[in-house]
Amino acid sequence: xxxxxxxxxxxxxxxxxxxxxxxxxxxxxxxxxxxxxxxxxxxxxxxxxxxxxxxxxxxxxxxxxxxxxxxxxxxxxxxxxxxxxxxxxxxxxxxxxxxxxxxxxxxxxxxxxxxxxxxxxxxxxxxxxxxxxxxxxxxxxxxxxxxxxxxxxxxxxxxxxxxxxxxxxxxxxxxxxxxxxxxxxxxxxxxxxxxxxxxxxxxxxxxxxxxxxxxxxxxxxxxxxxxxxxxxxxxxxxxxxxxxxxxxxxxxxxxxxxxxxxx
Numbered sequence: 001x002x003x004x005x006x007x008x009x010x011x012x013x014x015x016x017x018x019x020x021x022x023x024x025x026x027x028x029x030x031x032x033x034x035x036x037x038x039x040x041x042x043x044x045x046x047x048x049x050x051x052x053x054x055x056x057x058x059x060x061x062x063x064x065x066x067x068x069x070x071x072x073x074x075x076x077x078x079x080x081x082x083x084x085x086x087x088x089x090x091x092x093x094x095x096x097x098x099x100x101x102x103x104x105x106x107x108x109x110x111x112x113x114x115x116x117x118x119x120x121x122x123x124x125x126x127x128x129x130x131x132x133x134x135x136x137x138x139x140x141x142x143x144x145x146x147x148x149x150x151x152x153x154x155x156x157x158x159x160x161x162x163x164x165x166x167x168x169x170x171x172x173x174x175x176x177x178x179x180x181x182x183x184x185x186x187x188x189x190x191x192x193x194x195x196x197x198x199x200x201x202x203x204x205x206x207x208x209x210x211x212x213x214x215x216x217x218x219x220x221x222x223x224x225x226x227x228x229x230x231x232x233x234x235x236x237x238x239x240x241x242x243x244x245x246x247x248x249x250x251x252x253x254x255x256x257x258x259x260x261x262x263x
Contacts, residue, residue, distance in 0.1 A: 015045055015161035015188040018138070019170045021179030022147060023156045026050070030086040032158055032177040039173065041160060043090050047108035047189065049130075050156035051101070100129040101152045109189045110137075110159055138185040146181055161188040196224045212257035215248050 023029050029048060036046055090107045098104055130151060134144035147157055158179065162170050167184050174182055200208060200216045211219055222243040227236035249258040 014163050016164045017167045018159050018161050018185040018188055019167050019174065019182070020047075020139075020147075020157060020159035020185070021174040021182045022150045023158060023177075023179055025178075026156065028178045029156045029158060032174065032179070033086040033089060035173060035177060036160060036170075037089060041162070041170070043108075045109070045161040045188075046090055047106070047110035047159040047161075048087060048090070048156065049104055049106045049110060049151060051104055051151065051154055098130050098133070101148060104130075104151070108159075109161070137189060138187050139183060143181070143183050150181065159189070196227060210255055211244065212248070212255060214259065215244050215256045218247060219244050 023032065029050070033046060033048070037043060087105070087107050129148060131141070131144040131148040134147055135141050139147070151157055158174065160170050160174075171182055171184065197203065197220045200213070200220065203211075203216065203220070207219070208216060219240045223236045223240035226239040227233060230236065244256050247260055248256040249260060251257050
């Protein structure tokens with residue numbers, strides 16, 4: 001079977017390195033995602049960043065800084081149908097605003113890192129630009145700067161987490177699919193959202209900066225409650241944001257601080 005059906009090969013496991021490349025065309029990204037999935041790479045280990053996935057839709061007005069999705073990544077199938085690409089085959093897609101670059105669509109674990117999962121720590125570096133965030137994730141600064149420049153110009157980044165003994169094979173696959181500026185990080189991307197949140201200091205900067213202290217406490221309580229029941233970090237984060245939105249409104253600065261609850 002192909003990537004659109006059941007995989008015929010077991011998924012690659014034990015990620016130890018991250019192989020990344022820049023692609024000029026969205027069609028190249030679609031093609032390489034399907035090739036990776038057919039090769040047995042888990043969709044959970046594939047990341048994509050780009051600006052122009054929404055160019056074929058009529059929702060560009062929605063993708064503004066005010067409308068950044070702070071509540072975690074949405075399911076790939078939803079965004080895949082909107083953006084009309086192989087992003088729908090991945091596990092999660094989010095929209096975020098990065099200074100100096102603009103609004104980005106980010107899929108996979110790198111999206112969670114940049115957007116700031118509930119207990120993530122990388123989101124703060126994204127406030128200084130994409131190059132700073134990529135450098136924080138282990139990419140050399142000169143290469144990170146090139147990646148930011150290319151993405152800002154409309155190109156796309158694809159990153160794959162693989163075992164060390166698979167990095168050469170994946171590098172060749174990316175190059176054969178048209179990938180440029182191929183780079184191998186010696187570490188995989190950090191994974192966030194593991195375990196209970198003890199206090200507000202464990203919230204990512206992106207989440208903490210958009211919640212009042214009362215909203216932070218509400219978020220944490222509902223995150224931990226849902227996580228204890230479901231064991232699913234993504235579900236817990238969505239639930240926590242849903243409760244915040246039910247009980248608070250945003251103020252003029254975009255902070256969820258105005259309680260809807262009557263005394």
